[in-house]
Amino acid sequence: MGLGVVGGGVASALLQDPSTVTARVGIPVNLRRVLVRDRSRPRDIELPPGMLTANAEDILDDPDIDILIEVMGGSDPAAAYFRRALSSGKHVVSANKEVMAKEGADLMALARANHVSLLFEASVGGGIPIVGCLMNELAANDVYSIRTIINGTTNFILTRMAHQRTAFADALSEAQGLGYAEADPTNDVEGIDAAYKLTVLATLAYGCRFSPDDVFRQGISALEPQDFRYAEEFGYAIKSLAIADQNGEQVQLRVYPALVPFDNMLANVNGVYNAVEVHGSLCGQVLFHGMGAGRGPTTSAVLGDLVETARLVRDSAVPGGPRELSQHLGVRPIDALRTRYYIRLIVADQAGVLAQIARALGDEDISIASVLQKDADAETQSAEIVIMTHPALESSVQQALLTIGRLDPVRRVGNMLRIEE
Amino acid sequence: MGLGVVGGGVASALLQDPSTVTARVGIPVNLRRVLVRDRSRPRDIELPPGMLTANAEDILDDPDIDILIEVMGGSDPAAAYFRRALSSGKHVVSANKEVMAKEGADLMALARANHVSLLFEASVGGGIPIVGCLMNELAANDVYSIRTIINGTTNFILTRMAHQRTAFADALSEAQGLGYAEADPTNDVEGIDAAYKLTVLATLAYGCRFSPDDVFRQGISALEPQDFRYAEEFGYAIKSLAIADQNGEQVQLRVYPALVPFDNMLANVNGVYNAVEVHGSLCGQVLFHGMGAGRGPTTSAVLGDLVETARLVRDSAVPGGPRELSQHLGVRPIDALRTRYYIRLIVADQAGVLAQIARALGDEDISIASVLQKDADAETQSAEIVIMTHPALESSVQQALLTIGRLDPVRRVGNMLRIEE
Numbered sequence: 128m129g130l131g132v133v134g135g136g137v138a139s140a141l142l143q144d145p146s147t148v149t150a151r152v153g154i155p156v157n158l159r160r161v162l163v164r165d166r167s168r169p170r171d172i173e174l175p176p177g178m179l180t181a182n183a184e185d186i187l188d189d190p191d192i193d194i195l196i197e198v199m200g201g202s203d204p205a206a207a208y209f210r211r212a213l214s215s216g217k218h219v220v221s222a223n224k225e226v227m228a229k230e231g232a233d234l235m236a237l238a239r240a241n242h243v244s245l246l247f248e249a250s251v252g253g254g255i256p257i258v259g260c261l262m263n264e265l266a267a268n269d270v271y272s273i274r275t276i277i278n279g280t281t282n283f284i285l286t287r288m289a290h291q292r293t294a295f296a297d298a299l300s301e302a303q304g305l306g307y308a309e310a311d312p313t314n315d316v317e318g319i320d321a322a323y324k325l326t327v328l329a330t331l332a333y334g335c336r337f338s339p340d341d342v343f344r345q346g347i348s349a350l351e352p353q354d355f356r357y358a359e360e361f362g363y364a365i366k367s368l369a370i371a372d373q374n375g376e377q378v379q380l381r382v383y384p385a386l387v388p389f390d391n392m393l394a395n396v397n398g399v400y401n402a403v404e405v406h407g408s409l410c411g412q413v414l415f416h417g418m419g420a421g422r423g424p425t426t427s428a429v430l431g432d433l434v435e436t437a438r439l440v441r442d443s444a445v446p447g448g449p450r451e452l453s454q455h456l457g458v459r460p461i462d463a464l465r466t467r468y469y470i471r472l473i474v475a476d477q478a479g480v481l482a483q484i485a486r487a488l489g490d491e492d493i494s495i496a497s498v499l500q501k502d503a504d505a506e507t508q509s510a511e512i513v514i515m516t517h518p519a520l521e522s523s524v525q526q527a528l529l530t531i532g533r534l535d536p537v538r539r540v541g542n543m544l545r546i547e548e
Numbered sequence: 549m550g551l552g553v554v555g556g557g558v559a560s561a562l563l564q565d566p567s568t569v570t571a572r573v574g575i576p577v578n579l580r581r582v583l584v585r586d587r588s589r590p591r592d593i594e595l596p597p598g599m600l601t602a603n604a605e606d607i608l609d610d611p612d613i614d615i616l617i618e619v620m621g622g623s624d625p626a627a628a629y630f631r632r633a634l635s636s637g638k639h640v641v642s643a644n645k646e647v648m649a650k651e652g653a654d655l656m657a658l659a660r661a662n663h664v665s666l667l668f669e670a671s672v673g674g675g676i677p678i679v680g681c682l683m684n685e686l687a688a689n690d691v692y693s694i695r696t697i698i699n700g701t702t703n704f705i706l707t708r709m710a711h712q713r714t715a716f717a718d719a720l721s722e723a724q725g726l727g728y729a730e731a732d733p734t735n736d737v738e739g740i741d742a743a744y745k746l747t748v749l750a751t752l753a754y755g756c757r758f759s760p761d762d763v764f765r766q767g768i769s770a771l772e773p774q775d776f777r778y779a780e781e782f783g784y785a786i787k788s789l790a791i792a793d794q795n796g797e798q799v800q801l802r803v804y805p806a807l808v809p810f811d812n813m814l815a816n817v818n819g820v821y822n823a824v825e826v827h828g829s830l831c832g833q834v835l836f837h838g839m840g841a842g843r844g845p846t847t848s849a850v851l852g853d854l855v856e857t858a859r860l861v862r863d864s865a866v867p868g869g870p871r872e873l874s875q876h877l878g879v880r881p882i883d884a885l886r887t888r889y890y891i892r893l894i895v896a897d898q899a900g901v902l903a904q905i906a907r908a909l910g911d912e913d914i915s916i917a918s919v920l921q922k923d924a925d926a927e928t929q930s931a932e933i934v935i936m937t938h939p940a941l942e943s944s945v946q947q948a949l950l951t952i953g954r955l956d957p958v959r960r961v962g963n964m965l966r967i968e969e
Contacts, residue, residue, distance in 0.1 A: 150755075151687050153872055242863075248685055254831030256677075256685030263684075264669055264677030266572050267851030334571075392837065395813075409848035410675030410838060416813065417834035427830035430688030442663075444866040451574055 128440045129159040130433075131186035133208060134198035137222075138174065140426045148430060152437040160186045162199075187211045193440045194218045196429060198249070202226040206234070213237045213245065218439065218446075220432040222249035222425055228323035232336040232452050244439055244446035246432035251324040252277065254424030255417040256431070257403045261331040268407030270332040272372035274547065277324045279399035279419040280308045280315035281347050281367040285384070286397045289364060292352045307399060317346040318382035321369040325380055329371040332405070333378055335454035342369075343461040345383035354471060354542055357499060357513045358386050361469075364394035368547060377459035386469050386546040392416075393547075462522040464545070467496065470514040470524075471541035472531065476503035480536045481512065487530040488516070491523040509538055515546070549861045550580040551854070552607035554629060555619035558643075559595065561847045569851060573858040581607045583620075608632045614861045615639045617850060619670070623647040627655070634658045634666065639860065639867075641853040643670035643846055649744035653757040653873050665860055665867035667853035672745040673698065675845030676838040677852070678824045682752040689828030691753040693793035695968065698745045700820035700840040701729045701736035702768050702788040706805070707818045710785060713773045728820060738767035739803035742790040746801055750792040753826070754799055756875035763790075764882040766804035775892060775963055778920060778934045779807050782890075785815035789968060798880035807890050807967040813837075814968075883943035885966070888917065891935040891945075892962035893952065897924035901957045902933060908951040909937070912944040930959055936967070 132138040138161040141148065148156045158178065166179045186192055187208065195212040197205055197219065205226045212219050214237065221227065227234070227250045238245035248258045252275075261270075276282050280302055287298040299316065302308035314320045322342035329337045347367050358365050363386035371380050387394040392414055396402040401419025406412050418424040439446055474480045485495060499513040516524070524543065532540050553559040559582045562569065569577045579599065587600045607613055608629060616633040618626055618640065626647045633640050635658065642648065648655070648671045659666035669679045673696075682691075697703050701723055708719040720737065723729035735741045743763035750758045768788050779786050784807035792801050808815040813835050817823040822840025827833050839845040860867055895901045906916060920934040937945070945964065953961050 147688060147690070150874070153874075254828075254834050256681045256834070259685040260677045260681065263856050264680040264852045265848065266855045267568060268848055269568070392813075392816075395816075407675075407848060409844045409851070411842075411844055413675050413677070413836070413838035415834070415836055418832040421832075423830045423832055427686065427689055427828060430830070431685045434687045435684050442866050445863050446865065453571070453574075 128154070128193045128437060129157055129189070129191040130194050130196060131160045131162070131189065131192040132158065132196045132198070133162045133183070133186070133205070137196060137198050137426055137429050140430070148434060148437065151434040152441055154441050156433070156437050159192055160189065162186055183208060187215070192217060194220060194433065194436050196220045196433060198222045198425070198429060200225065202229050206230045209234050209245070210237060213241050213243055216241060216243055218244040218436045220429055220436055221245070221247045222429055223247065224250040224320070224323040224327060228326035228339045231327060231330055235452065239451070242445045244436050246436060247327070248432050249425050249428035251327050252401050252403055252415070253417065253419040253421065254427050255401055255403055255415045255419065256428070257328065257415055258331065261328060261405075265405060265407055265410060265413070268409045270373065271406045271408065272370065273328050273332055273403065273405050274393065275325070275328070275369045275403045276366055276393060276396045276401055277369045277403065277419065278315055278318070278321045278367060279401055280312070281321070282396065282401070283307050283399050284316070285347060285350070285365060285367060288350065288352060289355045292355065294352060295348055295350055316348050318344040318367065318369070321367065321382045325369040325371055325382060329378060329380055330452065332371065333373065333454055333456055334452055335378070335456045336452050337378070337380065337458070341458045342380040342382055347384050349542060350384055351541065353511065354544070357471065358469065360499065361386070361497070361515055362389055363387060363546070364389060365544065366393060366396070368393070370547070373456070374459055377457040379459035379461070379464065381461060381464070384544055386544055388548060462525070464521040465518055467518050467546040467548070468516045468524050469542075469544040469546060470516070470528070472512045472514070473509050473538040473541050474512055475536040475538060476508045476510045477536055483534050483536065484512065484514070484531055487534065488514075488527050490530070491527040493519040493523055493527055511541065549575070549614045549858060550578055550610070550612040551615050551617060552581045552583070552610065552613040553579065553617045553619070554583045554604070554607070554626070558617060558619050558847055558850050561851070569855060569858065572855040573862055575862050577854070577858050580613055581610065583607055604629060608636070613638060615641060615854065615857050617641045617854060619643045619846070619850060621646065623650050627651045630655050630666070631658060634662050634664055637662060637664055639665040639857045641850055641857055642666070642668040643850055644668065645671040645741070645744040645748060649747035649760045652748060652751055656873065660872070663866045665857050667857060668748070669853050670846045670849035672748050673822050673824060673836070674838065674840040674842060675848050676822055676824055676836045676840065677849070678749065678836055679752065682749065682826075686826060686828055686831060686834070689830045691794065692827040692829065693791065694749050694753055694824065694826050695814065696746070696749070696790045696824045697787055697814060697817045697822055698790045698824065698840065699736055699739070699742045699788060700822060701733070702742070703817065703822070704728050704820050705737070706768060706771070706786060706788060709771065709773060710776045713776065715773060716769055716771055737769050739765040739788065739790070742788065742803045746790040746792055746803060750799060750801055751873065753792065754794065754875055754877055755873055756799070756877045757873055758799070758801065758879070762879040763801040763803055768805050770963060771805055772962070774932065775965070778892065779890065781920065782807070782918070782936060783810055784808060784967070785810060786965065787814060787817070789814070791968070794877070795880055798878040800880035800882070800885065802882060802885070805965055807965055809969060883946070885942040886939055888939055888967035888969070889937045889945050890963070890965040890967060891937070891949070893933045893935070894930050894959040894962050895933055896957040896959060897929045897931045898957055904955050904957065905933065905935070905952055908955065909935070909948050911951070912948040914940040914944055914948055932962065
């Protein structure tokens with residue numbers, strides 16, 4: 128059977144060792160065309176002459192290509208390619224979180240209507256097989272929550288900040304130097320990448336259409352080394368989590384740096400590793416831990432999907448297909464979140480400050496669980512107060528912080544972080 | 549479409565909330581017959597009259613039953629039921645590790661020949677979706693190793709012994725009292741259950757027929773509380789691991805209690821939890837952690853397979869089927885294992901003992917990494933010596949222990965455990 132590939136890396140892996148896939152499928156799986164932007168760029172593996180093309184039609188219109196593999200990224204023109212391929216009876220394997228987050232529901236319906244397969248394991252979690260598991264192995268569960276560390280770049284930066292007490296900017300530079308972060312790190316550090324991935328997971332877990340715009344996002348650039356120190360004193364790590372959880376007829380989707388107790392497995396996911404914890408009605412809590420990115424893990428996911436798809440082609444089989452997205456759940460606004468909070472304030476070093484702050488919190492029905500007041504800085508005559516609250520409503524905390532920010536002795540609100548027990 | 553169930557528990561779950569499966573599949577999935585040993589036994593859920601039967605033919609010969617679900621356990625008569633069902637075009641979903649370990653390869657071939665599906669996620673790992681992942685999502689990897697904690701009963705007992713310093717017999721009684729261990733605990737504590745599960749995983753991971761007899765087994769009943777104390781002093785937990793790893797053209801399969809460094813995630817899998825760590829050529833190390841047994845997790849796995857199978861029936865689809873078991877790998881004998889060892893000896897409290905022991909080890913090319921000699925027991929005039937070796941060959945260690953056991957001042961070999969870094 129024939130393959131067309133959009134993007135170079137996986138093509139190289141396929142050519143380097145085609146026997147792996149062929150052995151799994153049982154019949155030869157041949158790479159026919161590879162679409163690249165620049166045909167003259169040097170590549171790891173020399174592709175046979177005539178295999179490279181800069182013209183998508185050479186793949187989309189080739190009737191001998193049964194499966195389109197897409198690893199180029201971005202929603203445009205990938206979505207258009209997918210539509211043409213699926214409509215003309217080609218199966219699609221994709222590594223593209225953006226297109227699946229933005230147009231996945233429609234594309235899955237199109238695949239279904241055309242009796243072809245659309246698999247996208249590599250779009251989320253790299254070597255962690257969470258996409259397939261939500262579609263199949265865990266499909267009988269009502270999913271209470273999915274809590275994830277799903278962006279390796281931010282997890283690398285946060286691990287550095289936690290273990291070396293590095294400032295954010297320095298940890299980011301280091302990540303860029305190692306190739307973990309891009310020159311423009313916005314997508315990673317502002318949680319955009321994580322929001323795409325969370326959208327894909329939530330769509331599958333809840334059988335419902337969600338959009339990246341449904342995700343509340345808070346980035347990690349405002350974190351300071353002392354946040355890690357204080358969190359540690361209270362027994363918590365700081366991790367950027369992407370969370371989906373159901374509450375009645377609503378699902379809440381959120382990406383933010385949160386305090387996680389050290390005895391929780393998510394607190395011990397370090398460096399570029401990812402983790403996904405699914406809490407289901409039947410399976411209980413299942414945790415997946417592995418490499419979330421990189422060439423090997425991505426190739427593992429793409430080729431796993433390819434093997435599955437190629438077996439369908441081999442047997443002239445029709446895919447059973449994923450669940451129909453027939454659920455209609457609302458999106459719960461972040462204001463409705465109820466959790467515990469970590470609040471760090473920089474205040475003037477004078478008497479009575481804490482009383483004023485406590486009153487502002489009390490007025491919003493927020494009760495304090497513990498307080499840490501650090502020695503004053505003689506030079507600036509300021510001190511830091513760290514407050515851990517009991518469970519409180521997000522909207523109340525936001526309101527209280529506005530009030531607190533306006534208090535005379537409060538220099539600024541250093542940080543507000545949510546606690547995920 | 550129609551279902552026949554062998555065994556009661558899952559049937560109850562299906563009847564209690566049939567909407568879950570129907571919602572995932574999109575068309576009604578109806579339970580038609582349930583085979584039970586004793587029709588008069590009281591059940592959690594009252595089954596409609598006429599649904600219960602004690603005659604397997606009522607299911608196997610019913611042309612309206614598309615899918616056979618088997619949760620009875622044991623290889624006989626399950627294997628015979630499977631053969632009849634698969635041969636007559638029925639799909640099979642099984643939770644049966646024993647039949648899959650002993651006859652899985654033949655049954656998979658039979659399913660393949662009859663273009664029907666045979667899924668068995670619930671046979672290993674309960675709520676951990678490792679079976680499907682090895683068949684599909686991770687299928688493109690060459691698997692270097694699978695290291696697992698795959699028997700919840702032994703992990704519960706070992707966790708108790710580690711944390712409460714309980715004796716084995718007491719921890720076992722407690723497990724029996726809680727329903728985690730059976731009256732005859734042999735299958736669990738001697739590693740038979742783990743060997744079945746490891747056989748199933750290795751067969752899928754290596755695409756090769758293996759038998760439970762290929763698994764080297766050592767149970768946990770000889771462990772004593774001081775083994776946990778000494779291991780801890782060296783920085784290790786003791787866990788019963790089931791391991792498959794490839795070495796050239798051979799795979800070694802082994803189940804035994806081993807020392808695992810505390811900073812390894814497997815060391816922190818406690819109580820009745822299970823974990824599976826797959827080290828693949830592309831995905832790197834992926835770890836799965838979850839509930840390995842119990843009604844919820846088993847139901848999750850069985851219904852997940854059912855949803856996948858029912859989608860095939862819905863679409864009149866032919867399953868792509870798992871990989872053909874076309875590999876021919878040998879089984880590496882335990883004698884060829886090379887690892888580090890923990891050796892606890894009870895010796896007479898007299899001078900020169902350690903020198904004699906060290907000589908016996910040195911004669912077999914075993915070098916000592918560290919030694920712990922504990923204060924003598926005045927009453928018995930004996931002392932305990934704990935030795936951690938550098939990497940050594942199993943056959944040499946066994947030979948050295950024979951020699952050491954015969955030394956005059958050595959009262960007995962307390963324990964020998966392997967170290968898994």
